[in-house]
Every structure is written in C-alpha cells, then in structure tokens.
Amino acid sequence: MYLMKDIVRDGDPVLRKRAAKVEFPLSDEDQELAKKMMEYLEVSQDPELCEKYELRAGVGLAAPQVGVSKQMSAVLVPSDEEDGEPVFKDVIINPVIVSESVQLAALSEGEGCLSVDKDIPGYVPRHDRITLRYQSTDGETHTIRLKHYPAIVCQHEIDHLHGVLFYDHINKEDPFEAPEGTILIG
Numbered sequence: 001m002y003l004m005k006d007i008v009r010d011g012d013p014v015l016r017k018r019a020a021k022v023e024f025p026l027s028d029e030d031q032e033l034a035k036k037m038m039e040y041l042e043v044s045q046d047p048e049l050c051e052k053y054e055l056r057a058g059v060g061l062a063a064p065q066v067g068v069s070k071q072m073s074a075v076l077v078p079s080d081e082e083d084g085e086p087v088f089k090d091v092i093i094n095p096v097i098v099s100e101s102v103q104l105a106a107l108s109e110g111e112g113c114l115s116v117d118k119d120i121p122g123y124v125p126r127h128d129r130i131t132l133r134y135q136s137t138d139g140e141t142h143t144i145r146l147k148h149y150p151a152i153v154c155q156h157e158i159d160h161l162h163g164v165l166f167y168d169h170i171n172k173e174d175p176f177e178a179p180e181g182t183i184l185i186g
C-alpha cells in the first residue's frame with residue numbers, strides 16, 4: 001500500500017514531465033499500479049485508516065505522483081451523502097478532454113495536492129464542464145460528461161500527466177482574481 005513516503009513531492013522532475021501513453025492490454029505492473037493508486041484514495045477517505053496510516057485524504061492520484069511517468073490517474077470523488085455511491089470513481093488511462101465549456105469554474109477554497117505540502121491559496125480557473133475520453137483498466141474506451149467538482153478534479157489529475165501543477169494556473173499578481181464570469185464552487 002502506498003503511504004505518504006511514497007508520494008513524490010513538488011521539486012521532483014517527474015512531476016514536470018509529460019507522461020507516456022499506456023499500452024493495452026495492461027501489463028501486470030500497470031494493473032498493480034492502478035490498483036494501488038485507487039487503494040490509496042479509498043484508504044485515505046476512511047477517517048480511521050487515514051489517521052492510522054498518517055495519510056492525507058485525496059480524491060485523485062496520478063501515476064507521476066508515485067514516480068511513474070505514465071498517463072494514468074485514479075479518481076475517487078465520494079458521494080455527498082453518507083454511504084452513497086461515489087460521484088465518480090475510476091482509474092483514467094490515456095485521458096483526453098475532447099470538449100470543454102467556455103464557462104469557467106474554480107473551487108472557492110482553492111486546490112490542494114498530495115505532492116504539494118504547503119497551502120497555496122488562490123483560485124484555479126478550470127472548465128466547468130468537460131467531455132472526457134479515457135480507457136479503463138480493461139481497455140474499454142469511455143466518453144463521459146462531467147461538471148463542477150468532478151470535472152475540476154479530473155482536470156487537476158490530467159494536468160499531472162502533462163507536468164502541470166495546480167498553482168501554475170493561479171494569478172500571480174492577485175491569487176483571488178479569476179477571469180470574469182468564473183463561477184465559484186464549494
């Protein structure tokens with residue numbers, strides 16, 4: 001199981017590389033990687049286990065964050081209701097945003113990242129809605145529409161596969177200045 005010591009931190013060049021496409025069928029090694037990344041998110045979202053293993057809770061984890069420069073990210077956006085089905089849960093492989101809304105959205109609290117230990121305040125403008133195409137671990141291609149929070153999470157995770165970190169998008173002069181019309185979420 002991945003622990004915080006396995007998470008690559010900002011400053012490591014792997015986080016700034018463009019990750020390589022993943023070949024199908026997945027190798028055993030890639031299957032294991034996908035499984036372990038999702039396991040991290042599941043365990044981290046269980047308050048007791050999160051504390052026990054001294055994890056930081058996360059909703060997304062990209063392969064470069066565990067030192068593997070491949071286009072694979074685990075995403076687990078939990079339900080708003082207790083014990084409800086997750087809003088989105090999958091390991092997205094070779095993901096591509098095929099279309100995006102002009103409407104921008106940002107989390108009102110800003111974003112965080114398991115690879116960034118300090119709080120970096122500011123709005124991170126993203127597309128409010130996206131159409132995402134990706135492959136799942138079985139090689140099946142999915143095309144799905146996401147909006148608001150899960151769309152933001154996926155954009156954050158896809159950025160990791162392109163060597164981009166959330167704070168790159170924050171306005172340097174005024175961190176809480178977002179392009180006009182950006183809606184705030186959360």
Ligand code: NI
Nearest residue numbers: 112113114115
């Ligand atoms: Ni991140």
